[in-house]
Amino acid sequence: MTSDIDKTAGPVDTPPAGPGTIKAIPVRHYGRYVSAVIAIGILVAIVYAFGQGKINWHAVPDYFFDHRILTGVYKTLLLTVLSMVIGIVGGIGLAVMRLSKNPVTSSIAWFYIWFFRGTPVLVQLFLWFNLGLVFEYINLGPIYKNYWSDFMTPLLTALLGLGLNEAAYMAEICRAGLLAVDEGQTEASHALGMSHAKTLRRIVIPQAMRVIVPPTGNEVINMLKTTSLVAAVQYPELFRYAQDIGQNSGAPVEMYFLAAAWYLIMTSVLSVGQYYVERYYARGSSRALPPTPLQKIRANVLSIGRPKGAAA
């Protein structure tokens, strides 16, 4: 750091590279260095406090790749993906219904969103779980017939509970996205003779995706964490397995740390995925695509290490 300052501080006597090339001394942000030192200090203190607490940290690596934990991770991811698929498909459908000129479909969508957004997801999970009290059989005519209790497996209960609840939230996100697309786009498409459905599918939805993707990424991460509730309907996933191991091995708190670490890893991977999906839907919207994380890191490192005037 000192060598950096030496290079540029004081009167610079190197000749200019070309006429008009500005080689100015950049503004020094001393506050940044100070705040970085303070932040690192606090972090070290927190890590130290946890390190010397009465926690058996060795239990975490011991069970980190335990087959039950890995099964839990797999089931958590499966639940997240499937419920989000239900949520996104349902959400787009509901958003289109809600914006429809047909008063029947828009009222149905309004009612659905009103109910599923207005009740807690945990309550909904229990309702799905206990629906056998209302329906004894499921009878789809010649296609399928069974006892309700056999039909409604824990997985299906969890998926319906999470997915249908998510659809209500996604509907509002999608509606905002659809409304954000300029009306001129719909007009231009109609003027070319494209039908409502084609206009929606080919013109409006692809543009709405730019607005829809960021909050949807948020929803995916939320969903990943919400899956820990489905232990309530007897579907075991990461959190339930971690709890089980904790009770059997006598290291319950350690297993919570383990679960937290796995959730963090999964949400981090999802965030990276989200970033690239956003990049894909940003095409054509700005002259230069946003930088990838790697490019961003490289640019940041360069700007700290070297004054900008010289870097150019």
Next chain:
Amino acid sequence: MTDKLTKTESTTTDPSVPMVKSEGVHKSFGPVEVLKGIDLEVKSGEVFCLIGPSGSGKSTFLRCINHLEKINAGRLYVDGELVGYRQQGDKLYELRDREVAVKRRDIGMVFQRFNLFPHMTAAENIVEAPVQVRGVNKGQARERAMQLLERVGLADKAQSYPSQLSGGQQQRVAIARALAMDPKLMLFDEPTSALDPELVGDVLDVMRDLAESGMTMIVVTHEMGFAREVGDSLVFMDGGVVVESGHPRDVLTNPQHERTQGFLSKVL
């Protein structure tokens, strides 16, 4: 039903039938009456210019022609067929969205704000409607798109996104996009009003070229030079009515009506 519509449309291109005929067209937005009885006729192959102060209803009238706006009274015909309705006996039936869409295929429209699809390249913008609406195969459509881009002088911009093009270039792509549907009528809604002055010329050149090829064009414009040079008929609208009409040269150089004189003295 749809088949029948397309068939009749393609066979009625008879020069004696006016391309657009408007009889007492009224249009209101809520309590505001924007069009107060428009009567005019646009002949096939003609370049028809609509001028007038902003708020005079000229853009609204243009949008009525391809049923982007519903008229409240009067009759509007395109190529001898009612716009937006079907007449059986003395009853009018509203057309279904699908039927309206079929009629719009044959009417190209160019907007003041271009309205290119920003998530598609120039070439994809042009290919979209022929492939999706007419069912043209993709290879053919792309070939046609390249010819059209060449015609508007943008062959090298096929792979550019609209955001990478200047306003004038975007508008020329928009014209190519409309032409890709082989329309029998082109509507221009102030095509140069959103452009920087030095870009207007390129767009007008493309329109002039189009006029020479015999396309029927209705142009809402503030470009009096273009109207005088290329136009075959001109209508001056103010306050939702046609104030004066005639050959552009006559109306522009020797306006009879006081309001026309007032307007022209400001813009010329």
